[in-house]
Amino acid sequence: MMDLVQHGPDTWVGLSADYDWGRIYGGQVVAQALWAAMKTVEEKFSPHSLHAYFIRGGAINEPVRYEVDRLRDGRSFCTRAVVARQSGGAILHLSASFHVFEDQANVQTARMPLAPEPDDVRPQDDNWPWIMERRRLRSYPGSGQSMGWARIVDPMDDEPTLHQVGLALTSDTFQFDSARSIHPVQVPREDYRKTFIGASLDHAMWFHRPARADEWHLYHWDCHGLKGGRGMTVGNLFSSNGTHIASVAQEILLRHRDDA
DSSP states (O other): OOOOEEOSTTEEEEOOOOOTTSBOOHHHHHHHHHHHHHTTSOTTEEEEEEEEEEOSOOBTTSOEEEEEEEEEEOSSEEEEEEEEEETTEEEEEEEEEEEEOOOOOOOOOOOOOOOOOGGGSOOOTTOBTTTEEEEEEOOOTTOOEEEEEEEESSOOOSOHHHHHHHHHHHTSSSHHHHHHTTSSOOOOGGGHHHHEEEEEEEEEEEEOSOOOTTSOEEEEEEEEEEETTEEEEEEEEEETTOOEEEEEEEEEEEEEOTTO
């Protein structure tokens, strides 16, 4: 998944896994774009935030070209912009900021919600065994919340920045349930695709503390509302010991089909 091949100055090409729904998983494009940006910064820098727009669905049978723009190189921070392209045009635009570690105050106020251990949660039927394992927790109608455990399947090297890329890959998951739970139309999970058109519109992530992406981590999402076919979801990411790893925000498309 992260085996990008360089194609000229600040340009890399990556491949997609074969996803059942026929489009590239958004978290993969975000992760590969972040990985391409990392290849242009010095080792002393690590990503502290990313902001991405999903422009169009990516074709799984075509390579993705990642073009990196070096916007700024500073002493403490540097900034990169990445455009992911296929033959049909741009599919994602990502900006990422990198920071040199500073030994400053370390205070956590976010608290991990009560949740069963991942081994006590039934595995999902739609797991992607070649990428990551997910354990979704039930989201009740009207709750506006969703939670789930995730981890990268393959053991990873100890390089911290590689694990940040892995966390970016898993971050585009579980958020839809928080928005679906407050929609006036409630249908069984197997009928969602018949009833709604759904897609990720934009995605932001802030990295706070290191964690291993190949170990279980918990996403907790809140939906702040629905309007005009769009839903605003905001989440926190925790390691299994309760450490607040990252904050995530995503606006989603949740459009009710007129012919449903």
